[in-house]
Each structure stands twice: as structure tokens, then as C-alpha cells.
Amino acid sequence: SIAARSCGLGSPRQHLEGSFQAKRMAMVEMELPPELDDKKAGSLYARTDILKAMSEFFNDALPRMGFQEDHFWTNIRIIMCMVCCGFGCYAQFVLKFPKDRLYIGACVVGYFLFTGIVGLIDMFVVKTSVMCVKVNGESVFVDVTMNQFSSEIELKL
Numbered sequence: 001s002i003a004a005r006s007c008g009l010g011s012p013r014q015h016l017e018g019s020f021q022a023k024r025m026a027m028v029e030m031e032l033p034p035e036l037d038d039k040k041a042g043s044l045y046a047r048t049d050i051l052k053a054m055s056e057f058f059n060d061a062l063p064r065m066g067f068q069e070d071h072f073w074t075n076i077r078i079i080m081c082m083v084c085c086g087f088g089c090y091a092q093f094v095l096k097f098p099k100d101r102l103y104i105g106a107c108v109v110g111y112f113l114f115t116g117i118v119g120l121i122d123m124f125v126v127k128t129s130v131m132c133v134k135v136n137g138e139s140v141f142v143d144v145t146m147n148q149f150s151s152e153i154e155l156k157l
Contacts, residue, residue: 055130067133087111
């Protein structure tokens with residue numbers, strides 16, 4: 001449970017159970033593991049702190065409930081960021097400026113191209129996802145959204 005309960009946000013356990021019931025996933029009544037630690041938001045007025053606490057809760061609760069995490073898009077992002085770092089390191093430590101300036105320019109373009117692709121993946125695929133889990137063999141993003149200046153949190157699968 002999160003300390004944000006006193007702010008009228010309700011218990012994350014209620015949100016989680018309500019979210020799954022609302023989607024009518026083919027699941028049986030599930031209980032959250034009692035050994036979950038309480039999560040606390042640093043400030044009940046800071047949207048980022050509340051979303052961070054909710055994210056930590058779901059990252060702890062869902063795997064303990066038997067949902068397998070799907071790391072496909074996370075791994076894609078990591079590989080693409082490594083490619084970006086490779087472009088940067090190659091341009092910085094291997095190439096020499098006046099002689100290899102075309103290759104340095106190609107490394108800069110490659111770096112920004114792959115960084116742009118990572119940004120597009122974040123914008124169109126991952127969005128506000130806290131984590132990705134497998135439900136009935138299908139990958140499902142768990143999205144947590146809280147509008148500015150609002151006390152309501154929206155949970156989506």
C-alpha cells in the first residue's frame with residue numbers, strides 16, 4: 001500500500017484488483033502477496049513521487065503474483081542505446097578530426113538516428129508503461145497515468 005492513500009488515491013491493491021476485474025481477463029480471484037513492503041511517496045503533492053511509488057509497487061507485486069515480466073522492448077532500448085554509445089566512443093577515441101571528418105559526421109548522424117528511434121519507441125510503444133507482463137501468453141503493458149493537478153490515477157492494461 002502507498003502512503004498516497006490519505007490523498008484520496010485509494011489503495012494500490014484496490015486499483016490493481018479493480019483494473020484486472022474491469023478488463024475481465026481470464027483470471028481467477030487473486031490475492032496480493034502479504035509480504036509486500038509498503039511503498040511511500042516522498043511527497044503527496046509531487047506527481048513524479050506518486051507515480052514512482054506506484055511503479056515500485058507494481059514491479060514488486062506483479063511478479064510475486066505469478067505474472068512473468070516481458071523484457072523485449074527494454075532489451076531493444078538497451079541495445080539501441082549501446083549502439084549510440086558505440087558511435088560516440090568510435091568517433092571520440094578512434095577517429096582523428098581533420099583526417100576523418102566525414103566518418104565523424106556519419107557517427108554523429110548515426111548517434112542521433114538511433115537516439116531518435118529510441119525516442120519513437122518510448123513515445124509510441126512504451127508510452128506511460130510501468131512494466132510489461134505476460135497475460136495468457138500475450139505481452140501486456142501496465143500503464144500508470146496521472147494528469148497534472150489531479151488526484152486521480154488511471155491504470156490501463
